[in-house]
Amino acid sequence: MVFLFAINVAICISAILENILILVAFRKVSSLHPPSKLLFECLAFTDLGVGLLHQPLHIASFTLHKNAKTCSYIKLASWIVAVTFCGVSLLTLAVVSVDRLLALTLKLRYRQVVTLRRTQFIIAILWVGSSASGLVSLYNGRISFMISFLGTMTFITISTFCYITIFIKLFHHQAQIQGQVLNAQHNNVGNQLNISRYRKTVSSALFVQLTLVVCYTPFGVERGFIATNRHVSSFAAQVAWSLVALNSALNPIIYFWKMREVRHAARTSTEQLCCRSRVP
Numbered sequence: 001m002v003f004l005f006a007i008n009v010a011i012c013i014s015a016i017l018e019n020i021l022i023l024v025a026f027r028k029v030s031s032l033h034p035p036s037k038l039l040f041e042c043l044a045f046t047d048l049g050v051g052l053l054h055q056p057l058h059i060a061s062f063t064l065h066k067n068a069k070t071c072s073y074i075k076l077a078s079w080i081v082a083v084t085f086c087g088v089s090l091l092t093l094a095v096v097s098v099d100r101l102l103a104l105t106l107k108l109r110y111r112q113v114v115t116l117r118r119t120q121f122i123i124a125i126l127w128v129g130s131s132a133s134g135l136v137s138l139y140n141g142r143i144s145f146m147i148s149f150l151g152t153m154t155f156i157t158i159s160t161f162c163y164i165t166i167f168i169k170l171f172h173h174q175a176q177i178q179g180q181v182l183n184a185q186h187n188n189v190g191n192q193l194n195i196s197r198y199r200k201t202v203s204s205a206l207f208v209q210l211t212l213v214v215c216y217t218p219f220g221v222e223r224g225f226i227a228t229n230r231h232v233s234s235f236a237a238q239v240a241w242s243l244v245a246l247n248s249a250l251n252p253i254i255y256f257w258k259m260r261e262v263r264h265a266a267r268t269s270t271e272q273l274c275c276r277s278r279v280p
Helices: 002-028 034-063 068-113 116-136 141-179 182-187 189-227 234-258 260-278
Strands: none
Touching: 002 034, 002 234, 002 260, 034 068, 034 116, 034 234, 068 116, 068 141, 068 189, 116 141, 141 189, 189 234, 234 260
8 A cells, every 4th residue: 555655646746747737838839729729728637636636635545544534534525526527537538529520520610610619618518517426426426426427428429439430531531632643632732731730639639538548447447346336445446546547647648749739838848947947
């Protein structure tokens, strides 16, 4: 348990620092469509919330496990925070997949249909719904779990459908390009460049989603065992919670790796911060 405690402290610090840097970097990126950038900022903010709120509560449960009553309150608070922030992450990723599909299918109409105000409204609904789901656990933990389970299934269904459709359309688009003559390809350079940038954003979103699925699956299994009144060892439960927290520290690395504009902005912000710290 001491090892898990140390790991969780490291994850907490990493998640906070990395996501603050990524949020600052996103503010400096101008190449992304504002609604799309807002969705990625929302994901980074939820990861920051996990590091700032959920992880300290989770770590506190390590140190106060001998005090059963206090520990139960801390675990309840940790669960509410986890359901709220993780629920927003799941549903936002589903919205990101829909956003990427609309960008491919609507083409020139995309910027008219997907506006910043509409995206802000959708994000507000996600926060209200996830917060309500978390607060339901104060009344009935089993109902809260069922709501979370339904939200997860909705996320998986929507995201899977959108990405399968996206890859089918991209495959057909690639086949059309290969069948074009050289002159037609030359006249279509601008469109190809846009498709290239689009593929990068799809790839980034897909990596974030796959990482989330890998990190959340053990937690979902653990919650499923508890819901069916099966025994789960304390160590296994702590590992499952730790993986959920680890996801918040891994996402900024994916943004840095897959998004060149974000990587450049993050480096610039870091260099500026280092320069300011050196000034006497």
